[in-house]
Amino acid sequence: MSFRPRHEHELNALSDDELIAYIRDARAAGALEPARVALQVLIFGHWNIVVARLRMKLPGHVVEDTAGDVIARAITSTFAGASVGEFKSWLNTILRRAIVDFYRDRERTIATDPLFRDHDDHPAPEPGSPDHAGYVETQMVIQSVLDELRGDHRAVVEIVVLQGRMADDACAEVAGMTPDNVYQVVRRFRVRLREALEGDNG
Numbered sequence: 001m002s003f004r005p006r007h008e009h010e011l012n013a014l015s016d017d018e019l020i021a022y023i024r025d026a027r028a029a030g031a032l033e034p035a036r037v038a039l040q041v042l043i044f045g046h047w048n049i050v051v052a053r054l055r056m057k058l059p060g061h062v063v064e065d066t067a068g069d070v071i072a073r074a075i076t077s078t079f080a081g082a083s084v085g086e087f088k089s090w091l092n093t094i095l096r097r098a099i100v101d102f103y104r105d106r107e108r109t110i111a112t113d114p115l116f117r118d119h120d121d122h123p124a125p126e127p128g129s130p131d132h133a134g135y136v137e138t139q140m141v142i143q144s145v146l147d148e149l150r151g152d153h154r155a156v157v158e159i160v161v162l163q164g165r166m167a168d169d170a171c172a173e174v175a176g177m178t179p180d181n182v183y184q185v186v187r188r189f190r191v192r193l194r195e196a197l198e199g200d201n202g
Helices: 008-012 016-028 032-044 047-055 060-076 084-105 132-147 151-162 167-173 179-201
Strands: none
Touching: 008 032, 016 032, 016 084, 032 060, 047 060, 047 084, 060 084, 084 179, 132 151, 132 179, 151 167, 151 179, 167 179
């Protein structure tokens, strides 16, 4: 059976299954532009789902912009699956990467603000607020990484990273530490934190 390109208003009326079948048929026929348009229709049809999932993970004020980033990444990526399940898994991977990127960008705040207590500049989000789920999840990851450290290294991280104090303070308060030691401990902690945040979200 020959492939017949459809107008966009026709594509909007198709189900996810029908759109994926159309994309597969278009590619098989070498009709790459109709396949691209249909993929865009399929992706934009999941806008509300993307927004809802991001609201569970990110502060409310960044959700719409991040959703736009997810949709843009999806449109410029390649979907090679043949089922709705594969499409959802593919889109979910892109969404998780966007969440990882957000928390990676926020690491400079995580690395300089005291944690596990409220404070004036960056108070903990109220329970039930759009920010709260992501905040709690991040706190749990940080606590997990801290728990991996031996005692003197954890003390260094708490002084320099979590309390925002100077390396000299860590040298004065933790036996056997030099500025070079402190730098290495802090650097390894931040690398491990990035890995843990990525593993947790992606």
